[in-house]
C-alpha cells in the first residue's frame with residue numbers, strides 16, 4: 001500500500017523543508033519509531049490515506065533519526081501525526097488514535113480522490129465517522145448487557161475493569177464484553193460516540209449506563225437490577 005508516490009520515507013531533512021516551503025497545501029507528517037508497536041496501526045492508516053488523498057504529500061519520519069525535525073514539531077511520543085501547512089501546525093494527533101488521524105486528514109487535506117477536487121470536504125469526514133459509528137453501535141448492541149473493559153471478563157487488565165466485572169458477576173448478571181485494549185479505534189471512538197471519557201463503560205439495551213462509580217451506586221440503590229432484561233439475569 002505504501003507505493004503511492006505522494007508518500008515518502010524521508011532520508012534527509014531538506015526533503016521535508018523544501019516541500020513544505022514550496023507548497024501552499026497541507027502536508028501530513030507521520031513520526032514513528034521501529035520499537036513502537038502502536039506505530040504499525042497508524043502506519044497502515046497513513047498508507048491508506050495517502051492513496052485516498054493523492055494530492056496531499058505524506059512524509060514518514062523516523063523520530064529519533066531526525067531529531068531536529070522532531071524537536072521543531074515538539075514530538076514527545078510516537079506515533080504522532082502532524083498536519084502542517086508551511087510553518088503552521090494545523091493538527092496534532094498523538095498515539096494510536098486512528099479515528100482521529102482519519103478525521104483530521106479529512107478535514108484539513110481537502111477532497112479525497114473521486115470527490116472531485118472540491119472545497120475542503122464537508123462530506124469526507126462524516127463518511128469515515130459513519131463507518132466507525134455503525135461499528136460502535138453494533139458492538140454496543142452485541143448483547144443486552146454489554147461492558148467495554150480493559151482486558152477480558154476472565155482476566156481484566158485494570159483495577160476499574162476488574163471492579164465492574166466483579167460487581168456484575170456478584171449480581172448474577174449475564175453480559176457480553178469487549179476488550180478495548182485490542183482496538184484503539186474503538187477505544188478512542190467510543191469515548192466520543194458516547195461522550196464518556198473512561199473505561200469501563202456499561203450498556204444496557206444499547207444505552208450507556210456509566211462506569212464503576214455509577215454502577216456501584218445503582219447496585220446499592222437496587223436500580224441496576226431493575227434495568228436488567230429478564231433473560232440477562234442468571235437464576
Ligand SMILES: N[C@@H](CCC(=O)N[C@@H](CS)C(=O)NCC(=O)O)C(=O)O
Pocket residue numbers: 150158160187197198199200210211212213214
Ligand atoms: N471513575 C471512573 C474510573 C474509570 C477510569 O478512570 N478509567 C481510566 C483509567 S482505566 C480510563 O479509562 N482512561 C481512558 C483510557 O484509558 O482510554 C469510573 O467510574 O468508571
Ligand code: FES
Pocket residue numbers: 150157158159160
Ligand atoms: S489502566 Fe491504569 S487505571 Fe486503568
